[in-house]
Amino acid sequence: MSIALSSVRPASRSRSVGLSNGIHRMARVWAERRALAQLDGARLRDLGISPAEASAEIARPFWDLPAGR
Numbered sequence: 001m002s003i004a005l006s007s008v009r010p011a012s013r014s015r016s017v018g019l020s021n022g023i024h025r026m027a028r029v030w031a032e033r034r035a036l037a038q039l040d041g042a043r044l045r046d047l048g049i050s051p052a053e054a055s056a057e058i059a060r061p062f063w064d065l066p067a068g069r
Helices: 013-037 041-047 051-059
Strands: none
Touching: 013 051, 041 051
């Protein structure tokens, strides 16, 4: 059995761009969570975040993106 190259279709540009955007979003959220982990209690209070909320956010896996992001 042989497959003609003309029948092989490359991935659509919109699909590859969507994948790339998703990867960039995950990397950005991961970096934000690392930065959040570096903040002390006073800085968290300035942001209106409790230490418990910060800990819960930091513990989320990098692929678990916040809603609306």
